[in-house]
Amino acid sequence: MKPSLFLGICLSILTIQPSYGHLSDRVQEEYNEDLNLRDLPDGKLLAHFKFTTKVKAKTQANAPLLDYGLYPKAIGEILQSYKVHEMHLTFTQGRWNYEEWGYPPTLSAGTGVELWAWMKDSNNIDEHWKSLTNTLSGLFCASLNFIDQTLTTEPRLSFKTDSKDTDKRLRYGALPHENVCTENLTPWIKLLPCKAKSGIAVLLNPHRIYNSNFHSMAIHAKSICVVKSINKDEACTERVLELEQTITSVMDPVRDTSRRDWSLESVFDRQLKNACPVAKESKVSVDLMNAGTDYELKPATTVQDNVAVYKLSKSKEPLDIRMTWNQPSFQYPLEPVQPMIYAERYFTGYGQERGGLRITIRNRNKSSAMPVIYYDSIPWYLKLYLHTLKVNVIGNNSADNDDIIQEMYYQPAIDRGRPSMIECQLLLPADSVTTISMDFEKVFLKYTEHRPDANRGFDVGSAVLTTWIPANNNGLIVYGEAQRIYTDTLLVSLPTPDFSMPYNVITLTCTVIALFFGSIFNLLIRNFTVVEVKKDD
Structure with missing residues (x-):
């Protein structure tokens, strides 16, 4: 082996040593x-x-x-x-x-x-x-x-x-x-x-x-x-x-x-x-x-x-x-999974002034009640009325609707400051469908607060349900880690002005001003002189 090659290998080993020491740390x-x-x-x-x-x-x-x-x-x-x-x-x-x-x-x-x-x-x-x-x-x-x-x-x-x-x-x-x-x-x-x-x-x-x-x-x-x-x-x-x-x-x-x-x-x-x-x-x-x-x-x-x-x-x-x-083609199953806790949320009402929010929570556990925490954040331009809050239970006649909500926290909205927030700790009866509804009023926004696609509507985020799925451990019901369930996002249509009218007004105004300004400017700066026409002999 050449001395230069041996020296190069030694220097390489010495150079690599600190990196291995760094990895050992x-x-x-x-x-x-x-x-x-x-x-x-x-x-x-x-x-x-x-x-x-x-x-x-x-x-x-x-x-x-x-x-x-x-x-x-x-x-x-x-x-x-x-x-x-x-x-x-x-x-x-x-x-x-x-x-x-x-x-x-x-x-x-x-x-x-x-x-x-x-x-x-x-x-x-x-x-x-x-x-x-x-x-x-x-x-x-x-x-x-x-x-x-x-x-x-x-x-x-x-x-x-x-x-x-x-x-x-x-x-x-x-x-x-x-x-x-x-x-x-x-x-x-x-x-x-x-x-x-x-x-x-x-x-x-x-x-x-x-x-x-x-x-x-x-x-x-x-x-x-x-x-x-x-x-x-x-x-x-x-x-x-x-x-x-x-x-x-x-x-x-x-x-x-x-x-x-x-x-x-x-x-x-x-x-x-x-x-x-x-x-x-x-x-x-x-x-x-x-x-x-x-x-x-x-x-x-x-x-x-x-x-x-x-x-x-x-x-x-x-x-x-x-x-x-070993199948020629896939046969679509007709039986759904049917999770134990399932929720849907949707808007109610019609028109551009008022409406309602309703969430339906289904508890398919037939043996015991299920604890659920419901969280929802509503934008400030939908003003919720807390006094219209209603709870309805279907499927369990012995359940008292007043006992469904065990704890609730509500934060009202501030215009252009913060959204409305509602949180409820619920105890869903066994094998039941619980419906929570509330009315709201739509705010008329300023024209500068509308999005470029104003007629599409505004998105409202998902509501979140937090629950604990029980498991059977040698005869004992044990609640595991928290499971969050998200509803679909909603699309709300707010009172929207006709944005084509300002365009028409601007177009017509600019046309009139252009014609008026052009005529007046032409009269002011143009110099009119009499021109004598000489006849040819």
Whole structure:
């Protein structure tokens, strides 16, 4: 070996050594990626991506939050700069069909953009909220900066947190008319440690994801306080930052081939080649609950609790999961899923002056009553009348309507200042249909407050129901994690002036002024002289 080559190798090893030492300092970081595939009863395919990053943060005062490695610096600086304990941002397009698909695996299924955050209670919390929306707007190329005071609420009963921090307050805002596109997905992918170069994120093909019946992209960031002492009043001795990025998409193989057969390559137009090098666990799981019995899954793998699991770290070849059924064509099922708690919300009345809001909640649990928290934020231009609130129960004659609402919080709207907010803690009787109705009056807006497509109407965000689905544990009824149910967004038509009349007036006025001005200007500046005409001899 040449001395120069040997010297170069030694220098390379010495240069690489610090980087390995730097990686060994990151034993407190952990990154996992998971993809869950599930066949739905109507032949569609549900794909749920989940990427989780955890890291221990510093608790010293006036110190940087952490030395950023796997955890994205953009999110960490947002949490530290605006005193955010917990943040949930969701971009959703499409409608989740509860009656046929059941409950979604994601926390939010409301159309548009939804943002809610628990922030440190201080005098400038509203300024921090405004800065947070503007920063996220620039980070994800969205219109989050339009979430101003007229769209912001502070729920009291919904969106609870399990954090041990007590000095925090909640802010919630939504944009139901916001569209979702690749401009939002690209910065979202850049937050992943391996981006879309390797691992499960390779399957995030925007052409296929945005061609689905439903897709939801979310970021859930938490700053978890850990107290290693018996006395719970002590300050945090350790703080863990957790970032969970999820993408939920509902594909439709039957639409193109009339069969429910699918594969990773046919659905995403890509294959899984390897796992992300920094991932502790990288796996793909296939839920066989709705697959039936006449199916074939390739490549073969172990199946436990009706779930087939593929670990990318053990795969030496590109992984292309295929699932086929021995059926000539897909037979659409006639029986819906019928979730235990289901809600619908719609407008009542007619005309451009008054109307009503009605929400119908169905409890299909035949054995016991179900606790539900109903949250709704109504824009300020729909003035609710609380004295018209009515509750009606169908299907349980012994239930008293006055006992349905156990607790209620109502915040009236301020014109051009804040929306109306109503929260009700309900106890739905077993096997019943509960209807809540309320009247409102439509406000006549200024012509400058109308949108360019004024005759289309204004979007009203989804109502949110929070419930706890019971489970049977050795004869005991145990309530699990909170499940949120989102209603459809509504479109309200407000009194709209005829915007063509100002155009006609402006056109006619400009024409008259032009003719008048031209004539007067011509008379003022033109010099009239007598011209003698000489006759030719």
